[in-house]
């Protein structure tokens with residue numbers, strides 16, 4: 021878990037070394053309807069926290085409303101490799117615990133590979149403030165609607181508790197929410213809320229999940245960078261495709277590893293505490309400072325500050341295809 025070694029504290033270049041060990045794994049896509057043979061479930065065990073002492077985290081700052089539902093649940097299923105724990109009420113079926121653990125355990129490596137990380141890199145980069153930094157924690161939560169399936173916070177991924185009702189695109193939705201889970205763990209140290217603009221977080225999760233992205237020539241159809249928080253965003257159905265377009269512009273010009281370094285640098289800003297609060301357009305100062313410090317470039321290789329990306333978004337997109 022992250023203790024912020026001196027190479028970071030000194031600042032400056034050289035931060036790339038941290039993450040270069042992550043290797044790219046091949047990703048498999050399976051478009052099956054949800055529900056597969058139980059013999060494919062990941063091996064594991066049902067345990068009770070009253071025996072192990074491993075209670076569901078009760079740290080409100082790192083949970084969302086959906087995952088808070090598991091505070092006080094003592095039953096959990098842990099995979100035999102000890103990476104994934106699924107907590108929930110004993111009223112839910114064993115199959116749902118096993119299916120949730122299997123989905124998470126099967127998908128996390130592919131998600132991390134898109135962040136150019138392996139499992140051990142991820143554990144190392146997580147905040148020391150995260151409960152159970154060596155495990156992926158999930159909560160079967162009655163507060164997650166079946167249609168929405170899952171919802172991620174820094175401490176846990178909340179999942180709808182009736183696996184018979186999970187949608188056919190369960191794999192893609194869980195991949196999207198695992199991307200949020202990874203983002204939050206890489207970008208927050210102990211901030212009580214996300215430090216990422218909505219368009220960046222959703223754009224990256226959309227790209228990681230392989231969901232639709234708007235075409236570059238449609239860039240005038242929406243203003244993704246104005247959606248900094250959920251309150252800023254309307255209901256336009258197009259907006260996720262445009263968040264993804266904005267995010268992918270940055271990733272194409274700079275590479276996926278640079279995006280991970282950006283998240284890591286946001287976490288460093290949070291840990292240092294020198295850039296609290298938000299700027300006038302609503303983005304966290306930690307994000308804006310990190311964006312500028314990580315020295316991103318535009319599609320022509322010219323330095324791209326956050327202010328320029330925001331001001332020249334349409335010019336940049338228009339010239340990029």
Ligand SMILES: [Zn+2]
Nearest residue numbers: 196200222225
């Ligand atoms: Zn999302």
